[in-house]
Amino acid sequence: MQLNKKLGAEFIGTFWLVLGGCGSAVLAAGYPELGIGFVGVALAFGLTVLTMAYAIGHISGCHLNPAVSVGLFIGGRFSKAELVPYIIAQVLGGIAGAAILYLIASGKMGFDAAAGFASNGYGEHSPDGYGLVAALTTEIVMTFMFLIIILGATDKRAPVGFAPIAIGLGLTLIHLISIPVTNTSVNPARSTAVAIFQGDWAISQLWLFWVAPIIGAILAGIVYKWFEE
Numbered sequence: 001m002q003l004n005k006k007l008g009a010e011f012i013g014t015f016w017l018v019l020g021g022c023g024s025a026v027l028a029a030g031y032p033e034l035g036i037g038f039v040g041v042a043l044a045f046g047l048t049v050l051t052m053a054y055a056i057g058h059i060s061g062c063h064l065n066p067a068v069s070v071g072l073f074i075g076g077r078f079s080k081a082e083l084v085p086y087i088i089a090q091v092l093g094g095i096a097g098a099a100i101l102y103l104i105a106s107g108k109m110g111f112d113a114a115a116g117f118a119s120n121g122y123g124e125h126s127p128d129g130y131g132l133v134a135a136l137t138t139e140i141v142m143t144f145m146f147l148i149i150i151l152g153a154t155d156k157r158a159p160v161g162f163a164p165i166a167i168g169l170g171l172t173l174i175h176l177i178s179i180p181v182t183n184t185s186v187n188p189a190r191s192t193a194v195a196i197f198q199g200d201w202a203i204s205q206l207w208l209f210w211v212a213p214i215i216g217a218i219l220a221g222i223v224y225k226w227f228e229e
Contacts, residue, residue: 069087
């Protein structure tokens, strides 16, 4: 597959992840009686990955996440030459998804992106007031487990055809655990996309949502590579 087609698929896939996942949080989770709540948001994120894995997995591998690309590279499943282009495509796709979400959300009277816009945070910006160490630990461990699921489900020894289901449900579970702590990132592209539109504290705290997921992904790549020896 040509690299430009892979990058196009990653752009579209990450666009859908941000629009679908963050969109569910911004547009559908806030109703007192009819809202989907954080359980619905968790499921929405899982469904974006599951649907895209079937749609573009055969084109680009459906990473949709710089940490996933890094983890797959460390685990010996991904080319070094494609790593940076993939990350750029993912970040740009995420920003495009956030831009469409902003355009839609701003059509409602009283909307204010500075109020949060599904951004990730810690301390006073954690949904339930969790501090820096808790947030850092959560993002490292959750990304570690996400990459273990991805590497295991896509192993040539694993049952064929079920990887998207395991990965999508894995991401749902991760959100169910960690939304109260950081609003769940495990994906630097997702965090960057909405932080740009939030424009304040989310930018200053964005470093954590790059550093922690990448650390978790690197550790998972190393561990799973050991399993394969």
